[in-house]
Amino acid sequence: MDSVQRVGGDAHETMKRLFGEEVALKYFEHLARPPPTTARVNTLVTTPEQVAEELRALVPEALKGSVAILESLPDVVVVQTLGPIDRSSSNLSKVWVSRKCGEAVLRGANIFAPGVMAAETSLAVGIRVAVYADITDSLTKGSFKNEDNHPGHYLGNGIAKMDRKMLFHTERAHGIAIVLDEAVFVAPSLNGIMEDKIYLQNLPSAVVSHVLDPQPGEYVLDMCASPGGKTTHMAILMGDKGRLVAFDKGYEKVKDIERNAKRLGLTIIQAHRNDATKYRKYISESGEVTNGANPPMFARESFDRILVDPPCSALGIRPRLEFSDRLSTDLQQKALFQRNFLRAAVMLLKPGGVLVYSTCTINPGENESNVRYALDEFPLKLEKPKVRLGEVGVEGMGLSDEEREMVQRFEPWGRHDTPGFFCARFRKTGEYQ
Numbered sequence: 288m289d290s291v292q293r294v295g296g297d298a299h300e301t302m303k304r305l306f307g308e309e310v311a312l313k314y315f316e317h318l319a320r321p322p323p324t325t326a327r328v329n330t331l332v333t334t335p336e337q338v339a340e341e342l343r344a345l346v347p348e349a350l351k352g353s354v355a356i357l358e359s360l361p362d363v364v365v366v367q368t369l370g371p372i373d374r375s376s377s378n379l380s381k382v383w384v385s386r387k388c389g390e391a392v393l394r395g396a397n398i399f400a401p402g403v404m405a406a407e408t409s410l411a412v413g414i415r416v417a418v419y420a421d422i423t424d425s426l427t428k429g430s431f432k433n434e435d436n437h438p439g440h441y442l443g444n445g446i447a448k449m450d451r452k453m454l455f456h457t458e459r460a461h462g463i464a465i466v467l468d469e470a471v472f473v474a475p476s477l478n479g480i481m482e483d484k485i486y487l488q489n490l491p492s493a494v495v496s497h498v499l500d501p502q503p504g505e506y507v508l509d510m511c512a513s514p515g516g517k518t519t520h521m522a523i524l525m526g527d528k529g530r531l532v533a534f535d536k537g538y539e540k541v542k543d544i545e546r547n548a549k550r551l552g553l554t555i556i557q558a559h560r561n562d563a564t565k566y567r568k569y570i571s572e573s574g575e576v577t578n579g580a581n582p583p584m585f586a587r588e589s590f591d592r593i594l595v596d597p598p599c600s601a602l603g604i605r606p607r608l609e610f611s612d613r614l615s616t617d618l619q620q621k622a623l624f625q626r627n628f629l630r631a632a633v634m635l636l637k638p639g640g641v642l643v644y645s646t647c648t649i650n651p652g653e654n655e656s657n658v659r660y661a662l663d664e665f666p667l668k669l670e671k672p673k674v675r676l677g678e679v680g681v682e683g684m685g686l687s688d689e690e691r692e693m694v695q696r697f698e699p700w701g702r703h704d705t706p707g708f709f710c711a712r713f714r715k716t717g718e719y720q
C-alpha cells in the first residue's frame with residue numbers, strides 16, 4: 288500500500304551503521320509489533336491463578352486460550368497477542384490517529400476522540416474506515432486528507448462512531464471514536480482493571496526485581512523509580528516489610544510512584560524528588576538524616592540493595608512507531624550519563640550489598656560496556672542471577688565469556704518475544720570512598 292511508510296524512516300541507515308545489517312533488519316522487523324501483554328501479580332493480595340481466571344473472563348474470545356501463568360516467572364500472567372492478521376483496507380474511508388494513540392492501539396487500547404487527528408471528508412457515523420497512525424506526527428487536528436497520500440502505519444479497520452463535526456468541532460470531544468473490529472494485531476485492553484491486584488509490566492522488567500532479590504526487613508534504594516513498576520515489585524517481594532527509598536527527578540514522577548504504591552496497598556515506599564546523580568547534595572557524611580530534610584540525606588554505604596534503572600536510549604521499547612534522527616549522538620551521551628548513577632549507587636551501597644543495573648535498550652554501549660566500566664572502576668563483581676530468562680551478553684564489548692553469561696540481554700527478536708532489555712547483578716566487594 289503506497290500510503291504506508293516504513294517505521295524508522297532514515298534511522299534504518301543509522302542502525303545499520305551502528306549495529307550491522309543483520310541486527311538492524313531484525314530490529315525494524317519487530318519494532319512495530321506488540322509483544323504479549325504481561326501482568327505482574329500483587330501476590331500480597333491475590334494469587335496468579337486467581338488473576339489468570341479473572342483475565343480469562345475479561346479478554347476477547349480469541350485470546351482466552353492464551354492466558355497463562357509464566358512457568359519461568361510465576362508471579363507473571365501472560366496474554367498472547369494475535370497477529371499480524373492480513374486485513375484489506377482498500378476503498379475504505381481513511382482516518383489518521385496520532386502516533387501515540389497508534390502505539391496504544393497496537394497494545395489493545397480503544398480509539399478515543401482525542402487521539403484522532405485527521406479524516407477524509409467522507410467520514411460518517413456507522414461507516415467502515417481504515418485506520419492509520421501518523422508516524423510523522425505532522426498532522427494538525429482536524430485536517431482533511433483526501434489526497435490519499437499521507438504516510439501512516441496501518442492499524443486495521445473499524446466502524447466510525449463519530450463524524451468530523453463530532454470529532455473536530457466539539458470542544459473537548461471524548462468517548463470512543465472508532466471501534467476497531469478488524470485490528471492487524473489483537474491485544475487485550477487491561478488498563479485500569481484489577482487495579483489493586485496487577486501491574487502491567489513488560490516481562491524483562493518483571494525479571495529485574497527478582498534479580499535484585501530484596502528481602503523483608505532490608506534497606507533498599509531504587510534510584511530511578513518512576514512510575515514505580517520495579518519499586519512496587521520490590522515492596523511486594525519484601526512482603527511490605529523494611530524500608531524502600533525511591534528517587535526520581537520530577538514532582539509529577541514522584542506522585543506517580545506514590546499513586547502506584549497506594550493502589551497496590553504498599554506502605555514501605557518513601558518516594559523523594561531527587562537528582563540521583565548529584566550525590567554530594569544528599570549523601571551525609573555524619574549519618575542518615577532524612578526527617579524534614581530537603582533534599583533528604585542518606586548515610587554513605589548504608590543500603591543493603593540498590594537498583595539503578597536509569598534513563599536510556601530506550602531502543603528496546605516496542606511497539607514503537609517513531610524514531611529519533613539524533614540516534615547516534617544520543618547513544619554515546621546516554622552511556623556516559625548512566626555512569627553517574629552507578630557511581631552514586633556504589634557510594635550508597637554497603638560493602639557486601641547487591642547492585643542491579645538495568646536498561647530498556649539493546650545498545651551494547653549502555654549495557655555490556657557500562658558493566659565493564661563498573662567492574663574496572665568500582666569494587667564490584669558480577670553475580671549469577673537467581674532468575675534468568677535473557678540471553679548472554681554480546682561479544683566484543685570487554686566482557687569475558689564467563690561475564691557475558693552472568694548478564695542477561697533480551698532482544699526484541701528473542702525467544703520470549705519481549706521488548707529489548709538488559710540486566711546485570713553485582714556484589715560490592717569492599718569499601719568505596
Ligand SMILES: C[S@@+](CC[C@H](N)C(=O)[O-])C[C@H]1O[C@@H](n2cnc3c(N)ncnc32)[C@H](O)[C@@H]1O
Nearest residue numbers: 511512513514515516517535536562563596598
Ligand atoms: C527507565 S525509567 C525508570 C522506570 C522505573 N524503574 C520503573 O520500573 O517503573 C528512568 C527514570 O529515571 C528518571 N530520571 C532521569 N534522570 C534522573 C536523575 N538524575 N535522578 C533520578 N531519576 C532520574 C526518569 O524521570 C525516569 O522516570
